[in-house]
Amino acid sequence: MATLKDISNKTGFSVTTVSRALNGYDDVNEETRQLIREAAKQLNYSPNLLAQNLVKKNSKTIGVIVSDLKKESVKDNFMFETLCGVSDFLASSDYEFVLLSTTTVKQKNKTYTQICSERQLAGTIIQGLKTDDPYLKEAQNCEIPSVLIDIPIHGKAIKYVTSNQYESVKTAIRYLKRLNHHHIAYMNGTENAYVSQIRKQGYLEAVNELNLEVNPHYIVSGDFTEEGAKKAVLPLLLNTPEVTAIFCASDVMALGVIQVARELGIKIPEQLSIIGFDNILLSEYITPSLTTIAQFPYIMGKEATRLLIDLIEGKKDLQSCIEIQNELIIRQSTTILQK
Amino acid sequence: MATLKDISNKTGFSVTTVSRALNGYDDVNEETRQLIREAAKQLNYSPNLLAQNLVKKNSKTIGVIVSDLKKESVKDNFMFETLCGVSDFLASSDYEFVLLSTTTVKQKNKTYTQICSERQLAGTIIQGLKTDDPYLKEAQNCEIPSVLIDIPIHGKAIKYVTSNQYESVKTAIRYLKRLNHHHIAYMNGTENAYVSQIRKQGYLEAVNELNLEVNPHYIVSGDFTEEGAKKAVLPLLLNTPEVTAIFCASDVMALGVIQVARELGIKIPEQLSIIGFDNILLSEYITPSLTTIAQFPYIMGKEATRLLIDLIEGKKDLQSCIEIQNELIIRQSTTILQK
DNA sequence: CTGTTAGCGCCTTCAC
DNA sequence: GTGAAGGCGCTAACAG
Numbered sequence: 001m002a003t004l005k006d007i008s009n010k011t012g013f014s015v016t017t018v019s020r021a022l023n024g025y026d027d028v029n030e031e032t033r034q035l036i037r038e039a040a041k042q043l044n045y046s047p048n049l050l051a052q053n054l055v056k057k058n059s060k061t062i063g064v065i066v067s068d069l070k071k072e073s074v075k076d077n078f079m080f081e082t083l084c085g086v087s088d089f090l091a092s093s094d095y096e097f098v099l100l101s102t103t104t105v106k107q108k109n110k111t112y113t114q115i116c117s118e119r120q121l122a123g124t125i126i127q128g129l130k131t132d133d134p135y136l137k138e139a140q141n142c143e144i145p146s147v148l149i150d151i152p153i154h155g156k157a158i159k160y161v162t163s164n165q166y167e168s169v170k171t172a173i174r175y176l177k178r179l180n181h182h183h184i185a186y187m188n189g190t191e192n193a194y195v196s197q198i199r200k201q202g203y204l205e206a207v208n209e210l211n212l213e214v215n216p217h218y219i220v221s222g223d224f225t226e227e228g229a230k231k232a233v234l235p236l237l238l239n240t241p242e243v244t245a246i247f248c249a250s251d252v253m254a255l256g257v258i259q260v261a262r263e264l265g266i267k268i269p270e271q272l273s274i275i276g277f278d279n280i281l282l283s284e285y286i287t288p289s290l291t292t293i294a295q296f297p298y299i300m301g302k303e304a305t306r307l308l309i310d311l312i313e314g315k316k317d318l319q320s321c322i323e324i325q326n327e328l329i330i331r332q333s334t335t336i337l338q339k
Numbered sequence: 340m341a342t343l344k345d346i347s348n349k350t351g352f353s354v355t356t357v358s359r360a361l362n363g364y365d366d367v368n369e370e371t372r373q374l375i376r377e378a379a380k381q382l383n384y385s386p387n388l389l390a391q392n393l394v395k396k397n398s399k400t401i402g403v404i405v406s407d408l409k410k411e412s413v414k415d416n417f418m419f420e421t422l423c424g425v426s427d428f429l430a431s432s433d434y435e436f437v438l439l440s441t442t443t444v445k446q447k448n449k450t451y452t453q454i455c456s457e458r459q460l461a462g463t464i465i466q467g468l469k470t471d472d473p474y475l476k477e478a479q480n481c482e483i484p485s486v487l488i489d490i491p492i493h494g495k496a497i498k499y500v501t502s503n504q505y506e507s508v509k510t511a512i513r514y515l516k517r518l519n520h521h522h523i524a525y526m527n528g529t530e531n532a533y534v535s536q537i538r539k540q541g542y543l544e545a546v547n548e549l550n551l552e553v554n555p556h557y558i559v560s561g562d563f564t565e566e567g568a569k570k571a572v573l574p575l576l577l578n579t580p581e582v583t584a585i586f587c588a589s590d591v592m593a594l595g596v597i598q599v600a601r602e603l604g605i606k607i608p609e610q611l612s613i614i615g616f617d618n619i620l621l622s623e624y625i626t627p628s629l630t631t632i633a634q635f636p637y638i639m640g641k642e643a644t645r646l647l648i649d650l651i652e653g654k655k656d657l658q659s660c661i662e663i664q665n666e667l668i669i670r671q672s673t674t675i676l677q678k
Numbered sequence: 679c680t681g682t683t684a685g686c687g688c689c690t691t692c693a694c
Numbered sequence: 695g696t697g698a699a700g701g702c703g704c705t706a707a708c709a710g
Contacts, residue, residue, distance in 0.1 A: 003703060019703095047704075054703080113383065281414060393702050
């Protein structure tokens with residue numbers, strides 16, 4: 001592949017001049033510039049980013065760090081949609097991104113700082129890490145700009161994007177109360193995920209505020225998986241038959257709940273109302289279609305990227321957090337409770 | 340971040356020795372090596388990949404080039420699953436990948452070769468490009484190893500992975516014939532996508548072979564979208580009522596067909612049998628559940644990566660193509676035709 | 679306006 | 695065994 005040197009040889013100008021001409025410095029004769037541009041085109045020249053970044057020490061590459069690029073995450077498109085948002089936003093900039101999945105054994109041996117400095121990353125977007133992931137602490141104490149998704153941490157160069165989950169859950173519970181439900185269970189996701197914690201708080205707060213029954217048995221954990229949900233909901237349905245509504249911290253878990261309820265002959269929504277969280281594609285198509293809280297991961301990805309680039313470019317007075325508004329979507333899995 | 344020089348300063352050995360010690364050369368005193376390793380750990384050293392690749396001219400980075408990482412591709416998880424396969428396979432190697440989403444706009448500015456040489460890519464995996472995409476021609480005449488997904492081209496350093504689509508479609512049509520269907524329509528995807536072409540051939544061949552009616556009006560194009568399918572199927576259903584089965588080149592289009600049929604009061608599967616292609620997640624959950632040809636993009640991604648790395652590492656006698664076997668999954672959207 | 683010099687962090691001869 | 699020298703492709707001073 002052609003290098004500056006090749007162009008230099010061809011045109012007779014020095015490598016330096018060629019470099020400056022191509023990079024638009026204005027201390028270059030316009031005629032010279034044209035000559036050089038022409039030669040560059042003929043040689044199909046393209047700068048070697050590695051060399052460029054090596055010397056400039058800043059790489060126009062941002063790392064998207066995700067916890068688990070696994071086949072299993074297919075059902076829940078959250079990550080993919082976020083990625084699309086990132087990609088779309090980046091398309092109109094001169095940045096590019098590398099997708100780094102931290103499950104790889106190799107990367108477990110690497111610290112966050114190492115990952116960043118290896119590639120001279122300009123910044124990172126982090127998504128799906130548990131609140132106790134060591135990478136987070138590192139990122140927090142690190143100079144490298146970073147935007148977290150759904151992880152509320154800020155540090156020197158860290159900001160985050162999330163959605164109004166707390167309020168959304170409260171809204172959903174209020175809605176259930178309106179439908180005459182007074183015994184509302186809550187199925188939580190993985191304990192050490194921030195989203196689980198905040199959603200649970202929303203539930204507790206709402207239940208308290210509305211004077212609904214507070215019962216520790218009403219709170220179970222489905223680990224954000226369909227299987228986990230099935231296991232967790234079975235005893236719930238059997239042991240606390242007064243429960244007439246279940247709020248699930250994810251749609252995928254709601255799918256599991258629906259299945260078990262069906263197996264037990266419980267009618268949805270007549271005998272049991274169910275609300276999910278995420279608005280995954282399936283939620284609209286299953287029978288009964290699922291009432292849920294819609295998130296907008298595409299927008300979150302986009303906004304995270306916008307924020308990150310502002311951070312990288314040193315823009316001042318950036319808000320330390322962006323909150324995207326969720327939306328309660330009412331479908332068939334919830335209904336008014338007949339006394 | 341720590342560099343070789345830092346370690347050199349700390350230990351007193353020259354940069355050269357440090358480099359060799361860390362890279363496992365055996366002309367280094369074991370004691371020295373230990374000392375250096377120790378120092379490296381203390382300084383949290385990690386090699387600068389940019390510098391490393393710059394000098395070694397090979398980058399252990401493979402580029403995954405996709406056509407358009409768009410929000411719309413969410414329904415059809417093909418790309419995401421492929422990506423998961425790539426990522427999973429790479430996890431056990433020392434390669435990493437960059438996801439490059441090309442748009443026609445971007446292509447104007449950068450040629451394929453440029454993209455590759457900019458980052459010194461060791462190889463590429465290409466997916467979702469149309470058969471007339473200029474990048475393909477370039478890739479074909481290029482020395483850089485590349486594996487295409489569902490694009491049957493081979494060149495000096497190019498191989499591809501696909502599935503037995505042709506045979507799968509024939510099988511599906513034979514299945515419909517078994518169910519007494521004699522007027523089978525075919526809804527194609529985007530014309531200039533290879534998968535459309537080959538699937539259509541399979542259809543034509545099967546229809547011919549089985550002595551079914553060949554009618555140009557039976558072949559419509561839904562452009563691989565739900566909306567496109569709706570538009571295309573309406574006249575089909577209205578004008579050729581003798582059609583009792585439709586084979587769709589994608590599940591997403593089948594969704595559209597089902598909707599329109601429903602709106603016209605056509606009962607599925609009693610009056611109209613429908614087969615899709617892809618086995619997207621939804622196909623199992625909708626009502627009626629969709630008979631379809633399952634593809635295994637995860638495996639395709641994995642195999643493509645395996646092949647690419649073999650190519651990069653110069654393994655000999657590689658097959659020029661890997662074919663993954665699809666699977667006909669029978670669900671509720673097809674049934675035997677009662678005379 | 680243009681060229682010379684130096685160096686980014688690393689690796690590979692080639693001496694000693 | 696170890697170190698010095700040179701260079702990967704590029705850019706940033708500094709001269710002229």
